[in-house]
Amino acid sequence: MEGKREEIRKGPWKAEEDEVLINHVKKYGPRDWSSIRSKGLLQRTGKSCRLRWVNKLRPNLKNGCKFSQEEERVVIELQAQFGNKWAKIATYLPGRTDNDVKNFWSSRQKRLARILQNNSTSSSNSNSKSHKIKREISAVHDPPILEAPKFSSSMEEESSSRAQSCSSSYIDNCEKIKMVALPDLFKPKLFSYDTNLAQLELIPCEETPCTECQIQSPFLQNLPTQPDLKFSPESQELLARMEDPYLFNVFGLADDAELSIEQPFLDPVRLGNEAQLPIGPPYLEPVRSRRNGARDDDGNPVTTDAFFDDIPTDVFDHIEPLPGPSRW
DNA sequence: AAGAATCGCAACCGCGAGACA
DNA sequence: ATGTCTCGCGGTTGCGATTCT
Structure with a gap:
């Protein structure tokens, strides 16, 4: 033997x-x-x-490069749309693998969970921890200019320079991308894209991603409305937390002139120099209220308040860290 | 300066689907 | 029809690097 x-x-x-x-x-x-x-x-x-x-x-991978603002948005949008279909989501992100997307998402979940958890504890036993959170938030609120590489679609070129990741030939071609402030992720701006992916002409980038479809993709530039955009339970939970003024206190944003607690989400969302999108409460309403009719169990129109009225206010003080998205 | 906490990434594992004998 | 193999996907873990206290 x-x-x-x-x-x-x-x-x-x-x-x-x-x-x-x-x-x-x-x-x-x-x-x-x-x-x-x-x-x-x-x-x-x-x-x-x-x-x-x-x-x-594989050719044209963005090894070692952080997710750009647009990539983050795409992931968030598509995750809301498809759930944890990382491979599918990755096909819309040239140079990113399902593993990249998965890792990005789980890091993000952990970060959000920690922020929320710290918020619920620090609202009572304040400062030492909240200092850190403030710093954390301000760090994402004033994001650094990250460098993202341009990529050649040449496989030969790629394979010869691959092992160096972003370090040499890639980094040489880097162009600067302004990162979006993370609090934007909390604001409805994020959801204002109103993506109806079914109607989009999305061209998944298969084995050979094209640089053109990365940022310039029509999907990213001109997202049509999606009346049925759903929030995952965690997203709704997170949005619910937005009602909590302590959250922004902890974030150090409560006195931020740009982020009024009174109307944190009622202001039109500014998209660069583009026209302002009127973003209002509908984007914060629970899924059921946004489906035609928007009625509660008794057939009454559902409002945001009505939704939150159903929930004891102190419930948000004991929210568990966000669970893994596997439950969605 | 040192230890703790957190992050980011690479890789493995388990499971399911499809192909094939 | 069934068993085996291969592939692909999503979840999880481990670990070095970085940041924080």
């Missing part, structure tokens, strides 16, 4: 392994992953090879 099977390697990939994998893909294309091991090229499972290719070695 052989007894001793070839051991399967796990863990971080070496440059030599990458090279072997790239050569295999060049020869046979991104398939037959299991044959890589059966041919003795690598001691990796086909699964592992595929993952490595998809997440790190």
